[in-house]
Amino acid sequence: MINTLIKNIQKKNAPIVVGLDPMMNYIPEYIQRNAFEEYGETLKGAAEAIWIYNKGIIDATYDLIPAVKPQIAMYEQFGIEGLVAFHKTCAYAKEKGLVVIGDIKRGDIGSTSTAYAVGHLGKVKVGSKAYAGFDEDFVTVNPYLGTDGVKPFVDICKEENKGIFVLVKTSNPSSGEFQDKLVDGRPLYELVAEKVVEWGNECMGDRYSNVGCVVGATYPEMGKVLRKLMPKSYILVPGYGAQGGKAEDLVHYFNEDGLGAIVNSSRGIIAAYKQDKYSSFGEANYADASRQAVVDMIADINGALGR
Amino acid sequence: MINTLIKNIQKKNAPIVVGLDPMMNYIPEYIQRNAFEEYGETLKGAAEAIWIYNKGIIDATYDLIPAVKPQIAMYEQFGIEGLVAFHKTCAYAKEKGLVVIGDIKRGDIGSTSTAYAVGHLGKVKVGSKAYAGFDEDFVTVNPYLGTDGVKPFVDICKEENKGIFVLVKTSNPSSGEFQDKLVDGRPLYELVAEKVVEWGNECMGDRYSNVGCVVGATYPEMGKVLRKLMPKSYILVPGYGAQGGKAEDLVHYFNEDGLGAIVNSSRGIIAAYKQDKYSSFGEANYADASRQAVVDMIADINGALGR
Numbered sequence: 001m002i003n004t005l006i007k008n009i010q011k012k013n014a015p016i017v018v019g020l021d022p023m024m025n026y027i028p029e030y031i032q033r034n035a036f037e038e039y040g041e042t043l044k045g046a047a048e049a050i051w052i053y054n055k056g057i058i059d060a061t062y063d064l065i066p067a068v069k070p071q072i073a074m075y076e077q078f079g080i081e082g083l084v085a086f087h088k089t090c091a092y093a094k095e096k097g098l099v100v101i102g103d104i105k106r107g108d109i110g111s112t113s114t115a116y117a118v119g120h121l122g123k124v125k126v127g128s129k130a131y132a133g134f135d136e137d138f139v140t141v142n143p144y145l146g147t148d149g150v151k152p153f154v155d156i157c158k159e160e161n162k163g164i165f166v167l168v169k170t171s172n173p174s175s176g177e178f179q180d181k182l183v184d185g186r187p188l189y190e191l192v193a194e195k196v197v198e199w200g201n202e203c204m205g206d207r208y209s210n211v212g213c214v215v216g217a218t219y220p221e222m223g224k225v226l227r228k229l230m231p232k233s234y235i236l237v238p239g240y241g242a243q244g245g246k247a248e249d250l251v252h253y254f255n256e257d258g259l260g261a262i263v264n265s266s267r268g269i270i271a272a273y274k275q276d277k278y279s280s281f282g283e284a285n286y287a288d289a290s291r292q293a294v295v296d297m298i299a300d301i302n303g304a305l306g307r
Numbered sequence: 308m309i310n311t312l313i314k315n316i317q318k319k320n321a322p323i324v325v326g327l328d329p330m331m332n333y334i335p336e337y338i339q340r341n342a343f344e345e346y347g348e349t350l351k352g353a354a355e356a357i358w359i360y361n362k363g364i365i366d367a368t369y370d371l372i373p374a375v376k377p378q379i380a381m382y383e384q385f386g387i388e389g390l391v392a393f394h395k396t397c398a399y400a401k402e403k404g405l406v407v408i409g410d411i412k413r414g415d416i417g418s419t420s421t422a423y424a425v426g427h428l429g430k431v432k433v434g435s436k437a438y439a440g441f442d443e444d445f446v447t448v449n450p451y452l453g454t455d456g457v458k459p460f461v462d463i464c465k466e467e468n469k470g471i472f473v474l475v476k477t478s479n480p481s482s483g484e485f486q487d488k489l490v491d492g493r494p495l496y497e498l499v500a501e502k503v504v505e506w507g508n509e510c511m512g513d514r515y516s517n518v519g520c521v522v523g524a525t526y527p528e529m530g531k532v533l534r535k536l537m538p539k540s541y542i543l544v545p546g547y548g549a550q551g552g553k554a555e556d557l558v559h560y561f562n563e564d565g566l567g568a569i570v571n572s573s574r575g576i577i578a579a580y581k582q583d584k585y586s587s588f589g590e591a592n593y594a595d596a597s598r599q600a601v602v603d604m605i606a607d608i609n610g611a612l613g614r
Contacts, residue, residue: 021419024432032434041434073419077426078433079440080391087387107449108412109479112328112380119384125331126385127339127348133386142414144451145477146484170452172416177453177502181495183488188495192485 001137001163002205002212002234005099006259008066014298015254015305017101017236018061018290019266020054020089021071026271027053028283047081050074053286054089057270058096060287061294067099069236069264090136101236102136105167107149117156121164138163140214140236143192147199154199154211163210166199168192168226171216171239189222193229200233208234208259215253217245217263224252227260235261241268241297247304254305263301269293308444308470309512309519309541312406313566315373321605322561322612324408324543325368325597326573327361327396328378333578334360335590354388357381360593361396364577365403367594368601374406374444376543376571397443408543409443412474414456424463428471445470447521447543450499454506461506461518470517473506475499475533478523478546496529500536507540515541515566522560524552524570531559534567542568548575548604554611561612570608576600 009015024032024046032049039045058068070093075086090100106116118124119133141153141164153164169179169189179189193213200209209232215223217239227235235253239245240263253261272278272293273286281289316322331339331353339356346352365375377400382393397407413423425431426440448460448471460471476486476496486496500520507516516539522530524546534542542560546552547570560568579585579600580593588596 023418036434041436043431043433043438043440046431046433071415071419071422073413073415073422073426077422077431077440079426079431079438080387080394082426082440083387083390105415105449106380106412108378108380109477111330112378115378115380115384119380119386119389124350124353124384124386126350126353127343129348131350131386133350133384133389142412142449142451144449144474144485145479146481146486148479148481167451170416170456172452172455174453174455178451178495178499179453181488181490181498183490183495188485188488188490191488195484 001099001161002208002210005067005163005234005262006208008099009259009262012064012066013302014065015262015301016065016294016297017067017069017262017264018057018065018269018294019069019071019103019264020057020270021074021266022050022053022270023074026274028286030284043078043081046078047085050082051085051088055092056287057290058093058098060291062096062098064291064294064298065098067101067262068093069101069103071103071266087134090134099138100136101138101140101165102134104139105142106139107142107145109145110148110152113149114152117153121153121162122156122160138165140165140167142167143195147195150199154203157203157210163212165212165214165236166192166196168196168213169215169219169222171218171243171245175216189226190229193226196233197230204232208232212236214238217250218243220249220252227253227255231255237261237263241265247300250301251304258305258307265297269297308468309515309517312374312470312541312569313515315406316566316569319371319373320609321372322569322608323372323601323604324374324376324569324571325364325372325576325601326376326378326410326571327364327577328381328573329357329360329577330381333574333581335593337591350385350388353385354392357389358392358395362399363594364597365400365405367598369403369405371598371601371605372405374408374569375400376408376410378410378573394441397441406445407443408445408447408472409441411446412449413446414449414452416452417455417459420456421459424460428460428469429463429467445472447472447474449474450502454502457506461510464510464517470519472519472521472543473499473503475503475520476522476526476529478525478550478552482523496533497536500533503540504537511539515539519543521545524557525550527556527559534560534562538562544568544570548572554607557608558611565612565614572604576604
């Protein structure tokens with residue numbers, strides 16, 4: 001699957017991913033109104049609004065971008081109906097040729113991690129049949145439980161040609177509380193990075209591994225070190241834009257082949273119409289604002305990369 | 308919510324929780340057959356089988372136990388339909404007076420953790436209305452992202468009188484890979500434990516905090532130390548029974564007041580009829596076998612505690 005992601009990135013010349021993390025207050029009033037008229041102010045109504053909103057953004061941007069990254073929490077908060085919208089969003093993005101990175105940050109002990117991996121990347125057996133539950137292309141994985149929490153995901157990736165991004169250094173302010181703690185003089189996230197290399201060696205694509213990692217844009221010095229520690233791991237980079245990460249900081253997240261990183265923006269793209277910069281689009285044209293924000297983001301990143 | 312859990316534990320004299328982690332191969336043949344006859348070999352068919360199986364176990368054990376702990380991964384692998392079964396199971400257990408601990412191991416950055424907390428412990432706003440998505444009483448939380456990944460859960464716990472159990476030292480063989488790493492001479496899990504105390508002080512019940520922790524039964528020496536480090540945190544203890552943890556090892560997970568720990572068993576209870584010890588019940592009476600396994604587990608734990 002990493003080969004497909006790289007092919008998509010090269011075809012569109014866009015090392016970016018759009019985070020589909022809908023909040024109700026991002027969704028234009030008229031979309032909410034229509035959904036509530038049809039389904040009432042219910043979880044189903046909210047899910048419909050989210051789905052219509054996402055569809056608009058995908059339709060307006062899919063030709064420019066290689067991938068989307070729906071954050072499942074934003075759907076899960078609306079219970080079953082929200083997860084139906086998540087599932088529809090993933091399926092629709094795939095129809096449009098996009099790689100889908102499910103930002104699910106799951107991780108548990110052996111057989112339980114297998115169940116998550118099966119549900120999100122593989123197929124579950126029901127009698128003589130087998131079904132994909134959510135069917136993303138990649139998912140994010142939390143490493144706190146160690147190898148036997150992560151390996152089941154790697155095994156399913158091998159079987160199904162899918163991929164994962166393991167949390168190494170997250171973008172949030174308190175990520176250092178545990179991740180930066182020094183173990184024999186080295187931060188914990190470097191130890192996790194070494195395991196990412198180990199897990200990744202088992203599941204290689206052509207040049208990069210199907211086991212990637214997450215390193216926040218907000219810690220560029222660490223990104224530089226981690227890039228070198230995991231030369232064959234694609235880095236999924238959250239924290240650009242709204243969280244403060246800048247394009248020039250991200251140059252060292254890439255390898256010399258110009259590959260190796262994919263930068264996420266969520267709010268900065270999907271709620272672009274709420275920014276002063278794009279406010280002239282107006283709420284009705286929120287998707288066009290998102291398209292323009294994608295164009296600008298690609299130019300910003302490629303500019304910093306000197307291409 | 309911790310007060311309610313303690314009241315339930317005392318009323319039933321049973322510091323245990325039944326892990327509802329259904330695997331298809333645990334579910335009696337006739338339940339699967341009936342479900343598949345009604346819905347076909349589909350995800351809905353699988354979800355129906357899981358629900359009927361769970362209902363049988365709850366009906367047979369609810370008068371003996373204070374709580375259940377459904378492991379969401381086992382449902383999520385069946386996609387939306389599986390999560391419908393999860394939701395029904397949680398709701399039914401609550402109807403029967405049980406405390407529901409959602410074993411979800413979620414954790415993300417700020418606003419995303421808020422969404423998980425809202426979806427599982429709180430209520431989400433839809434227009435002028437508010438709805439509970441999954442509505443567990445407690446959930447398990449992964450601490451790898453630090454305070455701003457955990458605090459949103461604590462905030463919702465305060466608003467809604469709910470609780471969490473933060474992963475400190477998990478029961479699996481490779482849990483030590485990161486959790487045991489020494490930071491200034493002390494294992495990382497002790498640093499997490501100190502944060503659990505800090506988070507817990509903000510959200511106290513009468514004697515114990517609504518912020519508990521997870522410490523595996525498979526590491527009794529660490530459990531002994533962690534008990535003292537987090538005197539007001541309830542310890543949710545996985546790893547008893549099938550994973551190898553023994554009752555006599557668990558004595559030090561309890562405080563001198565006889566409280567402070569709740570021991571989970573999943574497979575050992577819900578698939579009891581598959582063990583030689585309970586095989587005379589037969590498949591048709593799988594729920595009675597589970598009841599007997601609960602009786603035996605309570606006797607085993609209380610025996611070790613000398614009561």
